[in-house]
Amino acid sequence: MNPSRVFDIIEKHTKMMEDSIPLIASENITSPLVRRCYVSDLGHRYAEGKVGERFYEGCSYIDEIEQMAIDLTRKIFEVEHANVQPISGVVANIAAFFALTSAGDTIMSLSVPCGGHISHDTVSAAGLRGLRVVHYPFNNEEMTIDLDRTAVIAREIEPKLFILGSSLILFRQPVSEIRKIADEIGAYVMYDASHVLGLIAGKSFQNPIKEGADVMTGSTHKTFFGPQRAIIASKEGLAEDIDRAVFPGVVSNHHLNTLAGYVIAAMEMLEFGERYAKQVVKNAKTLAEELYNLGYRVLGENKGFTETHQVAVDVKEHGGGERVAKKLEAVGIILNKNLLPWDSIEDTEDPSGIRIGVQEVTRLGMKEEDMRILANFIDAAIREKKSAATIREEIKEFKKNFRTVKYSFDEFDAYRFPELK
Ligand code: DSN
Numbered sequence: 465m466n467p468s469r470v471f472d473i474i475e476k477h478t479k480m481m482e483d484s485i486p487l488i489a490s491e492n493i494t495s496p497l498v499r500r501c502y503v504s505d506l507g508h509r510y511a512e513g514k515v516g517e518r519f520y521e522g523c524s525y526i527d528e529i530e531q532m533a534i535d536l537t538r539k540i541f542e543v544e545h546a547n548v549q550p551i552s553g554v555v556a557n558i559a560a561f562f563a564l565t566s567a568g569d570t571i572m573s574l575s576v577p578c579g580g581h582i583s584h585d586t587v588s589a590a591g592l593r594g595l596r597v598v599h600y601p602f603n604n605e606e607m608t609i610d611l612d613r614t615a616v617i618a619r620e621i622e623p624k625l626f627i628l629g630s631s632l633i634l635f636r637q638p639v640s641e642i643r644k645i646a647d648e649i650g651a652y653v654m655y656d657a658s659h660v661l662g663l664i665a666g667k668s669f670q671n672p673i674k675e676g677a678d679v680m681t682g683s684t685h686k687t688f689f690g691p692q693r694a695i696i697a698s699k700e701g702l703a704e705d706i707d708r709a710v711f712p713g714v715v716s717n718h719h720l721n722t723l724a725g726y727v728i729a730a731m732e733m734l735e736f737g738e739r740y741a742k743q744v745v746k747n748a749k750t751l752a753e754e755l756y757n758l759g760y761r762v763l764g765e766n767k768g769f770t771e772t773h774q775v776a777v778d779v780k781e782h783g784g785g786e787r788v789a790k791k792l793e794a795v796g797i798i799l800n801k802n803l804l805p806w807d808s809i810e811d812t813e814d815p816s817g818i819r820i821g822v823q824e825v826t827r828l829g830m831k832e833e834d835m836r837i838l839a840n841f842i843d844a845a846i847r848e849k850k851s852a853a854t855i856r857e858e859i860k861e862f863k864k865n866f867r868t869v870k871y872s873f874d875e876f877d878a879y880r881f882p883e884l885k
Contacts, residue, residue: 482867482879483860485838487799489659489774489821490631492689493828495732495872498725502691507721512711529724536730540665540737541680543673543697548726549710549718553658553683556694557583558592560679561625562709563702564652567594569624572614575599577803577811579632581656598623604805607634607764615645622649628672629656629681632802632819634763634770636670643676654679658694660772662687662823665733666741669772673697679706687744687773687823689871690729691722736871740826744773747822750832751775754839763804763817773823778804778816782846786814795845795855796863797838828866828878837862 486493511526512519515534518527530548537546550556565571571590574580578599583589586597598621601613618626626646628637639655646653655672661682663669672680680697684690698706711718733740752769756762761778762769769775779788785801792799802819803811822835830838841862844855868875 478879483863484796484798485841485859485863486824487797487820487822489800489819489823490683490686491821492662492685492687492824493869493878494685494689494691494725494729495869496876497732497873498691498728501724501728502721504721504724506724507719509720510717511720512716514707514711526720526723529720529727532727533723533730536727536734537695537697540730540733541673541697542671543680544700545698545703545706547696547698547703547706547710548693548723549715550681550694550696551715551719551722552692553581553656553681553694554583554589555714556681556683556696556710557581557656558589559706559709559714560654560681560696561589561593561595562713563705564654564679565593565595565624568596570596570598570621571625571627572598572600572618572621572623573627574602574609574630576631576809577807577815578602578805579630580627581631581658584627584630584656595625602805606767607805609638609642611638611641611645614642618645618649618651623651625652625654627654627656628677629654629658629660631659632774632776632804633659633772634774634776635767636771639670639672639675639677652679653677654681656680657682659686659774661695662689662733662737663741663744663772666737666739666744668738668741668745673699678702684726684729686821687741688729688733689740689823689827690733691725693719693722693726732872735873740871743831744823744826745771746832747826747830747835748773748775748820750835751820751822751839754836755842758839758843760843773821773826775820775822776802776804777818777820779818779846780816784814785817788818788846791852792818792842792845794852795841796859797842797845825866827870829868829870830866834866 515527533548573584601610655677683694685692752775763776789801802817803815804817
């Protein structure tokens, strides 16, 4: 038994990330101030129940932190109620399903190839709740829900809940239009904002609750650059049902070290979020345009490619998503293969597409000119314009300029543990 083996592996992983371009759309990098919370004593403690109504003693300071988290969440998203206890996006979604539906109910959501998250489907959380899932008809050209056909289907099947928000999300989704359909049949509207939470916080994207959603769930570590956990925001009328669904429903203790980290990230978001979110969207648009100009089939061409942190590219003609993602990994560009709306779920292992997220490189300080360089690296790797080893070296050199965390209270090394001040 040698514990140092673990630290050797962590060091190798850290070095790999230091030298790579991180483009996974569901990740981000936290500021070292956030990371300092991870290793605090809070990570050893329990705080079941609500602020001021705990089942264990010793929670007075934890209560202060949780209240700060609630207040900041309500302020950032301009919502009446916030529950900050879910420990992940899927847990938040399960809680929302318990609050809003009964087993046997029908819901409508996007299929996974059209961008829906697995937890919106029977294979995951929706199935665990015993829900029947009907997928929205989708307009591949516009990359959005076909509202006319949805209205017809919804009147017939009368879903209890409409889920919006998705994992492949290039454009705003029709919240107010779905709200109208939901009102006709007395259904709830829930928006899973996991991918776009930081863009909503930075006021660069639709605020689903303001547009009519009853509930917004969201993980706090994608465009929202916090620790890995989640929130549920809602109107006041649903507060009790949501809180009960979270605790004792699906969460016992809720990981208090990352709760404190979330509070720091929320403060950073209030202070720097608008600048950050604007830059994320500018970067995504620039990268999409550059790839398009280099001859790639970038999705969403007729709508300006993207309004989020994501760029989606159909790489079928270059060998498919699996081959292209592996080729890019070999040069130090880390992203994921992705199903596209014209793929079937059976294509999951080797889908047509790749999904690119620019939120993390934006947090590391990249701007539009860097997106042009990035597009050329991607192109060189896919079309094998140089050897993988050569491109890898060039990327390592390029990445040296992006090793501090921006949009935070100080500029810190992104990959090394911060010294205590
Ligand atoms: N599946 C993750 C993603 O979108 O990458 C989210 O859980």
